[in-house]
Amino acid sequence: MAPMTPTELDRILAAHAGREGALLPILHDVQAAFGHVGEETVRAIAAALNLSRAEVHGVVSFYHDFHETPAPRPVIKLCRAESCQARGGEALAATLAGETRVTIEPVYCLGLCSVGPNAMVGDGLHARLNAARLSALVENVALENVAGESRA
Numbered sequence: 001m002a003p004m005t006p007t008e009l010d011r012i013l014a015a016h017a018g019r020e021g022a023l024l025p026i027l028h029d030v031q032a033a034f035g036h037v038g039e040e041t042v043r044a045i046a047a048a049l050n051l052s053r054a055e056v057h058g059v060v061s062f063y064h065d066f067h068e069t070p071a072p073r074p075v076i077k078l079c080r081a082e083s084c085q086a087r088g089g090e091a092l093a094a095t096l097a098g099e100t101r102v103t104i105e106p107v108y109c110l111g112l113c114s115v116g117p118n119a120m121v122g123d124g125l126h127a128r129l130n131a132a133r134l135s136a137l138v139e140n141v142a143l144e145n146v147a148g149e150s151r152a
Contacts, residue, residue, distance in 0.1 A: 008033060008034075009030070009041060009044055012026060012029045012030055012033065013026065013044070013045070013048045015029070016029075017048075022049060023045070023049060023051070023056065023059055024059070026045055026049075027045070027056075027059065027060060027063075027066055028065070030045070031065060031066050031067070034070075035067070035070045035071060036066075036067045036068060036069050036070045036071075037060050037066050037067065037068060038068060038069070039068070042056045042057050042060060064105070064107075071103055072103070073100075073101065073102050073103045073145065074101075074102050074103065074121070074141045074142065074144070074145045075102065075103045075104075075105055075121070076102050076103070076104055076105070076119050076120070076121050076137065076138065076141060077105045077106075077107040077110070077119060077120040077121075078092070078093055078096070078104055078105070078106060078107065078117070078118075078119045079106075079107055079108070079109060079110045079112075079116060079117060079118045079119065079120075080093065080106040080107065080108060081107075081108045081109040081110075081113070081116075083109075083113035083114075083116050084113070084116035084117040084118060086116075087116045087117050088117060088130075089116060089117035092117050092129060092130070092131060092134055093106075095131050095134065095135070096134070096138070099138060101138065101141075101142035101145070102138055102141050102142055102145075107120065110125060112125060112127050115127035115128050116128075116129075117129045117134075119134065119137060121137070121141055
């Protein structure tokens with residue numbers, strides 16, 4: 001994720017200028033670009049959309065996809081909905097107890113119910129997970145994070 005710059009934020013805001021209901025698309029773009037929606041960004045979005053900071057903050061704090069601070073570790077979103085539970089998702093989640101290299105976030109339906117259990121990393125979906133596949137996914141995500149930190 002790129003560091004937040006006023007220019008990048010301005011580009012995101014300009015892309016949604018005049019759009020009805022622009023708040024959620026802007027927040028999604030900001031989260032994707034910067035990895036979080038910080039207080040300074042909330043102020044800028046509120047000013048651009050003629051909303052109060054409280055209105056923007058309320059949306060950021062309501063939806064689980066938006067974070068006010070950057071995640072300290074890479075995030076794997078693991079589906080915990082009924083269909084994935086029926087396919088062994090709970091037992092799969094239990095295999096990750098104590099995992100410290102990544103953050104495991106529960107989500108409730110990724111829309112791949114027929115091929116569960118599922119996970120999501122960034123925009124990438126991972127279906128038909130079992131213990132070995134999930135372990136390999138965690139390993140790959142953790143290694144990519146270490147490689148990214150060494151390049152920075």
